[in-house]
Amino acid sequence: MTDLAVYAAHPNASRGRCHDEPGPQYRDEFQRDRDRIIHSGAFRRLEYKTQVFVNHEGDMFRTRLTHSMEVAQLARTVARVLGLNEDLTETISLAHDLGHTPFGHAGQDELNRCMRDFGGFEHNLQSLRVVDHLERRYLPFPGLNLTFESREGILKHCSRAKARELGEIGERFLQRRQPGLEAQLTDICDSIAYNNHDVDDGLRAGLINLDELDEVRVFRRHADVVREAWPKASTKNIGHEVIRRVINEQVSDLVTCSQRNLAELAPASIDEVRSANEPLIRFTDDVQEQHQELKRFLNERVYKHYRVRRMSNKAQRVVAQLFDAFFSDSALLPPHIRKRINKLADVDPHGGHARGVADYIAGMTDRFAIAEFERIYNPSELS
Ligand code: MG
Numbered sequence: 001m002t003d004l005a006v007y008a009a010h011p012n013a014s015r016g017r018c019h020d021e022p023g024p025q026y027r028d029e030f031q032r033d034r035d036r037i038i039h040s041g042a043f044r045r046l047e048y049k050t051q052v053f054v055n056h057e058g059d060m061f062r063t064r065l066t067h068s069m070e071v072a073q074l075a076r077t078v079a080r081v082l083g084l085n086e087d088l089t090e091t092i093s094l095a096h097d098l099g100h101t102p103f104g105h106a107g108q109d110e111l112n113r114c115m116r117d118f119g120g121f122e123h124n125l126q127s128l129r130v131v132d133h134l135e136r137r138y139l140p141f142p143g144l145n146l147t148f149e150s151r152e153g154i155l156k157h158c159s160r161a162k163a164r165e166l167g168e169i170g171e172r173f174l175q176r177r178q179p180g181l182e183a184q185l186t187d188i189c190d191s192i193a194y195n196n197h198d199v200d201d202g203l204r205a206g207l208i209n210l211d212e213l214d215e216v217r218v219f220r221r222h223a224d225v226v227r228e229a230w231p232k233a234s235t236k237n238i239g240h241e242v243i244r245r246v247i248n249e250q251v252s253d254l255v256t257c258s259q260r261n262l263a264e265l266a267p268a269s270i271d272e273v274r275s276a277n278e279p280l281i282r283f284t285d286d287v288q289e290q291h292q293e294l295k296r297f298l299n300e301r302v303y304k305h306y307r308v309r310r311m312s313n314k315a316q317r318v319v320a321q322l323f324d325a326f327f328s329d330s331a332l333l334p335p336h337i338r339k340r341i342n343k344l345a346d347v348d349p350h351g352g353h354a355r356g357v358a359d360y361i362a363g364m365t366d367r368f369a370i371a372e373f374e375r376i377y378n379p380s381e382l383s
Contacts, residue, residue: 004085006267007270008181009030011029033146034091040098045365046097062198075182078281091146092153102361107319129359148169153180180274181281184279185281202301249287257287258280322361323358325376333357337360344356
């Protein structure tokens, strides 16, 4: 690792773990966090969770796993240039989507609806819940017992009401303070990754074509250059080259704008980063606007495309009906899940049972959710 800047997260200055444990022998604290994520069951399940396209629609589309790896790739590059902590950045990137339900946002929206009388469901909070409570791999403590800095990065958003319940990790939302720079960086790289790979996947699936993409100014600008330089290139190759250039432009803008912000404020510690009025890792206003334009395009042309909506509709039904079955009759649940839910219900008689069902469903891969749905609702399916 290159030298860390004074405003980077230093592993020896971590705010620590919830449960005390001896320091690692060969790694630093953030490397250990990263390794714990990679060894977790929730991380392996990302392979079979939908990003936008359901896993069985095709082998070439992004899954939550490959998405998380792309985020890590972008974020690590920038972290190294800015002198930030690359291991912490990688940890947050790989962990940021652990709490996602099966079937992408359609699944999360439906689970949130099912949980409306019990505190709702939000994937960021769930990611934190996975690393703090749900993973059971270590005898001395529940969860992965990650450092404060990794947990802070995982909890990107949080309502004030929830923040109050969360204690130390929720404080920044109440005090309106910024998270560390590694968390800021991962958040923005998440959006660079999904905006661009959703274009790529959208082209591959035939939901959009290059001509339509010309409506987005940044794509038009790069496409004109690429078409002129390679007039005989296939549409597919032009698409790839244009996306590569857009990513490059966004990353370069992120680096130079953030360098400028850091030079201007010259924070002498993470604490000064936290007290800044706005995030220091950000795009220039111009590129931010382009980025929003691309987001709007994707929203209209890809996420609302009838083929995506058909799949989302089915996904919502699967999630709603699984919740319905498990919530109304816990005898349908496997014994180890029932046991866990009973414990939650003992602590919280109002919402514990529903929360346990939500945890079970949120942890499912797309294909496991479909199989459970079949086992419960299809009379000819064996249990
Ligand atoms: Mg993400």
